[in-house]
Amino acid sequence: MAKSMSPELLTLVAERFKALADPARLRLLNVMRPGERTVGDLVDETGLSQANVSKHLAQLHSLGFVKRRKEGLFVYYALADKDIFRLCDVMCGRIEAELKDRARVLKATG
């Protein structure tokens, strides 16, 4: 984090964290991991409704997390870059550490 983060910058950062703060959007991003997917693919692979998927994709796209490519009737979405992996890796590392710690405590207690 830079030395002095202005409230405006913090708002922009928060806005981006918020885009990743939803299980449905994370599922969509996860499905796109191997490569681009059409909206229909994403509907099928997540079980979410079409309208819901479209809305989530619009949000992820507006913040630059995914890119879109139109081909005939279909629109292909793909991850814009590898940042999401890095971000999720950090979070997963935290969760893993927590679980380990919890297991350690349980072992010591029980």
Place this chain on the structure above:
Amino acid sequence: MAKSMSPELLTLVAERFKALADPARLRLLNVMRPGERTVGDLVDETGLSQANVSKHLAQLHSLGFVKRRKEGLFVYYALADKDIFRLCDVMCGRIEAELKDRARVLKATG
């Protein structure tokens, strides 16, 4: 992101992103960057109300982003680790790239 992220894991990850998806909490974390702070310090340096600060700190603490140390009447909060810097750095990099890109487009258009 791991190959197969279960919905449960994604929910845990989303929960943690959500903790960072608020300007007030980011401000608190930013104030704690140089070192530990009492609740009163955080109230003064952020301008948030005491109750509000306590609530945000409880949330950040429950998810392991900050640690607490009690000393007499005062409670000192501090960043639990350096993950927050890494996470915010990624987000700031994205924002910077966006702004650059927007400037480039404006230059080409105007």
Place this chain on the structure above:
DNA sequence: CCGAAACATAACTAAGTAGTAATATTATGA
């Protein structure tokens, strides 16, 4: 003990948001 200071918590309100159902838009082929 008592009062005050530091912090936490509870109850409440207002604003934001995910999901749905219905409708609109766009592109294709007959």
Place this chain on the structure above:
DNA sequence: TCATAATATTACTACTTAGTTATGTTTCGG
């Protein structure tokens, strides 16, 4: 041009949550 398929958008509802006010809890000095 028309019907249809894929996606986007709109209007709405239910739920969540940030902030406030008021109150509770803990700790210490006198």
